[in-house]
Amino acid sequence: MFASKRLSKELSKLHDKLPPGITLIKADDFTEWLMDIRVIDSNPLYQDEVYRLKFVFSQTYPIEAPEVVFVKDEDHPIPWHPHVYSNGIICLDLLDRQGWSPVHNVESVCVSLQSMLTSNTKQERPPGDEHFVKHNKQRPKDINFVFHDNQV
Amino acid sequence: MDSDDDFNSSQMSDDEFMGGQDSDDSLGDDSDYQDDVGFESQDKDIKPTKHAYEVDFKVFNPADIQSHQDKQVSEVSNILGQAPEATAILLRHLRWNKERLIDQYMEKTDEVLESAGLGETAQTHPPRIEKVPGFACDICCEDGPDLDTFAMKCGHRFCVDCYQQYLQTKIKDEGEAARIRCPGDACNRIVDSKSLDLLVSGRLKDRYQELLTRTYVDDKENLRWCPAPNCVYAIECSVKDKELKRIVPTVHCECGHYFCFGCSLNDHQPAPCSLVKKWLKKCADDSETANWISANTKECPKCASTIEKNGGCNHMTCRKCRNEFCWMCMGVWSEHGTSWYNCNRFEEKSGFEARDAQAKSRQSLERYLHYYNRYANHEQSAKLDKDIYLKTEKKMTQLQNTTGMSWIEVQFMDSASQALQQCRQTLKWTYAFAYYLARNNLTEIFEDNQKDLEMAVENLSEMFEKPIDQLKGLKVEMMDKTAYCNKRRIILLDDTAENLKSGNWEFNVQIV
Numbered sequence: 001m002f003a004s005k006r007l008s009k010e011l012s013k014l015h016d017k018l019p020p021g022i023t024l025i026k027a028d029d030f031t032e033w034l035m036d037i038r039v040i041d042s043n044p045l046y047q048d049e050v051y052r053l054k055f056v057f058s059q060t061y062p063i064e065a066p067e068v069v070f071v072k073d074e075d076h077p078i079p080w081h082p083h084v085y086s087n088g089i090i091c092l093d094l095l096d097r098q099g100w101s102p103v104h105n106v107e108s109v110c111v112s113l114q115s116m117l118t119s120n121t122k123q124e125r126p127p128g129d130e131h132f133v134k135h136n137k138q139r140p141k142d143i144n145f146v147f148h149d150n151q152v
Numbered sequence: 153m154d155s156d157d158d159f160n161s162s163q164m165s166d167d168e169f170m171g172g173q174d175s176d177d178s179l180g181d182d183s184d185y186q187d188d189v190g191f192e193s194q195d196k197d198i199k200p201t202k203h204a205y206e207v208d209f210k211v212f213n214p215a216d217i218q219s220h221q222d223k224q225v226s227e228v229s230n231i232l233g234q235a236p237e238a239t240a241i242l243l244r245h246l247r248w249n250k251e252r253l254i255d256q257y258m259e260k261t262d263e264v265l266e267s268a269g270l271g272e273t274a275q276t277h278p279p280r281i282e283k284v285p286g287f288a289c290d291i292c293c294e295d296g297p298d299l300d301t302f303a304m305k306c307g308h309r310f311c312v313d314c315y316q317q318y319l320q321t322k323i324k325d326e327g328e329a330a331r332i333r334c335p336g337d338a339c340n341r342i343v344d345s346k347s348l349d350l351l352v353s354g355r356l357k358d359r360y361q362e363l364l365t366r367t368y369v370d371d372k373e374n375l376r377w378c379p380a381p382n383c384v385y386a387i388e389c390s391v392k393d394k395e396l397k398r399i400v401p402t403v404h405c406e407c408g409h410y411f412c413f414g415c416s417l418n419d420h421q422p423a424p425c426s427l428v429k430k431w432l433k434k435c436a437d438d439s440e441t442a443n444w445i446s447a448n449t450k451e452c453p454k455c456a457s458t459i460e461k462n463g464g465c466n467h468m469t470c471r472k473c474r475n476e477f478c479w480m481c482m483g484v485w486s487e488h489g490t491s492w493y494n495c496n497r498f499e500e501k502s503g504f505e506a507r508d509a510q511a512k513s514r515q516s517l518e519r520y521l522h523y524y525n526r527y528a529n530h531e532q533s534a535k536l537d538k539d540i541y542l543k544t545e546k547k548m549t550q551l552q553n554t555t556g557m558s559w560i561e562v563q564f565m566d567s568a569s570q571a572l573q574q575c576r577q578t579l580k581w582t583y584a585f586a587y588y589l590a591r592n593n594l595t596e597i598f599e600d601n602q603k604d605l606e607m608a609v610e611n612l613s614e615m616f617e618k619p620i621d622q623l624k625g626l627k628v629e630m631m632d633k634t635a636y637c638n639k640r641r642i643i644l645l646d647d648t649a650e651n652l653k654s655g656n657w658e659f660n661v662q663i664v
Contacts, residue, residue: 002292002317009293062291063314063321063335097326101337102291102310102318 003061004030010105022110025052032056036076037110039117045080046117052076053113055106065100068109079117082124087133091126092116203642205421205649207401209389209413212375214365217386221368224250232257237345242268244330244364245342247371268342279304279347281312289314291335304347308336312351319343319352329363379416380409389413396425397663398653410577419577422648423585426663431584435524450510453482523587530580533613540616544569547620555624564627568612568634575609575641582644590658594651601644608637 007030014024025034033055039046056067070078070088078084083091093099094112126132202208212220228250229239245268246253256264281300288295291314303309310318318335322328334341348360369375369386373393378385383405391401391413400421401413410419412428420428449460452468454475459468467485469476476485548562582602589595612633615626623630651657 006292060317060321060325063318064325101339102314102335103308103337 002063003057003059006062007057010107014107019107019111019114021114022107030057033106034071035106035110037114037117039114041118043118043120045120045123049079050076051079051117053110055109062102062105065095065097065104066106066109068095068113080123080125081117081120082122082126083116084125085129085132086125087136089132089136203646203649204653205400205402205642205645207389207391207399207403207413209387209401209403211378211406212386212388213406214384217365217369221365224248228253238270241270241330241342241344244367244371248368267340270342270344279344279350281350284309287311291318302347302351304334304341304343306334306336306339306341308334308339308341310335315351319348320356323352323356323360323363327363329360330367376413376416378405378407378409379411380405380407383407383409387413398424398655400424400649400652410574420581420584421578421645422652423581423588424652424663427585427588427659427661428581430661431527431587434520435527450479450482453477453484520587523583527580527583530576530583533576540569540572544616547623550620551623554620557624561627564631564634565623568616568630571634571637571641572609572612572616575605575637578641578645579606579609582648585648588659588661588663590660592658594656597647598644601640601647605637605640605644608633608640612637 011027014027018024021038021040023036023038025036027033035053035055036050037053038050052071052073054069054071058064058066068090070076070084070090072078072088078086078088085091090113092112094104094109225236225240225243228243229236231254232239232242234242242253242257242264243250246256253264279302281302283297283299284301285297286295287299287301287309289299289301289309289311291310294311300312301309302312302315315335319332322332330342332343333339334343345360345364349357352360366377369377374390375386375388377383378387385406387403387405389401389403391399393414396414399414400423402410402419402421403413404410411417412420412425414425415428417425417428423431449458451458452470452473452475454477455470455473457470457472459470467476468479477483478485544565548559548565551557551562551565552559579602582598582605586595586598586602589598612630615630615633618626648657
């Protein structure tokens, strides 16, 4: 109830107008949405690529942060970033309990991720990516990330 | 075992009791705790009243904890000239470090208040619920002149429904209390208890209070909750983390649970916490599977593929790299000349290293299994403790009925069962301890002590299985054996703790 009321308002706003580089792909219900983002500035790491984001909302959204991951398919790679694991899991304090504020919304998350990519210059994965991707069975929100550097 | 009767219970009663007189650094006045460490530990060495393996501790009930907390709040409140609510927030903000708070407060009042979420004085404007014209809630996107809204000093205003929903999630689902922040983006203001009172009620408020009390214990280095299910007591003990390689601080809660103050696991004397962690990890992960593999398989000397020989002759051809070698000596097959299928080149050098490596891992596996089997055996017995205990109760009632003994007279069964449980727990950990022990002249004494305790335990355990009609006649002997078990346990623990404290043990791993 709580989540759907807010999400329906967000949806009508998204239909109205979207920031450049952000597209609404699928929002059939109030549990899972797909969004595409693209880096506008010319950054050689992300040239001509479109990334697909999956949002999963709980009943208590926006009190609780949505679960946001990059999804990989034929047309959508996982972007290079020292905070993005190769399975699409994103380590960003905004999406964590500590950093999330109910004032954020789908659009602001997309914009944040967009700018996170824009400012990145490293073609890197987080340390321990291979091991994490192989062994992680937790859902993103249950992982205790340590946000040790806010530079990137 | 008549000669052992010298060790009877009368001897231990006076020194077994652990005096509480020197554990008076109670919650209230630990102000100069940090500076006192040097003196305190000296003090402890002089006092002969307790055993080397025992530590001083105090048990507190929830009311104690609350009153200590209140006392500190009112004390600091007077010094700072702040309201108790604000003081409580400040104290929690600095994790109950009173001195640090007072220092920082005196130095940079505004900064401290701001970082604790108390910027500007709240006294003049008590929090209240308002209707604000033209307001739209950023959380639910509702608007309307009739909407009840709330904002703290920071001015981030949301509708009351959303605020309540937010607090409920924080308190109920996330178990937060002392550090719930304003829902506004990047706002660090803490929701104070006055605001909270206004917004939530009933059970949620009770839960909030409960969590606040919990943070007090969580934040204090010298306090720890008893980990037993549903236990409400907290233990105070002055053993610091850095002392844990020299002391194994087993404490005994009011609820009856024995646990380690250092790591909250069940009593694991004599093994220090870091060894316990290593041991449990070793038993849990598959490092021993790897050991089995290296003990029972061989690696191709060329490409290192793992090979298990399940029959056939000694002439091996690696499936992967086509290397031909001899299974017996691991040397290259071409060196074997014409002595096909019968390796008699045992001393040949090319196979020496490979054999050596295998022998080593086989030995290491055997060593581990030796200790693990004994550890697991005592653990298994400890798991049956409950059964034993229930059986004991039944036996005690039967004994009362068949022999006309009184309840008091059959208590020896209960003591015996308890002694058994405790001794098995200790024995179990002696094996983990021994696994990491490097041999020196002390290990022999340790092993003797271990053997003695184990024999005493098995003797007592055996008596336990006797039929009811024989039990009455065994009472005195059983009491003696119980006392003997306890005595042996104390001797073992004393010896290990003493040597741990003085750093006499040598371990084959790094202990931190």
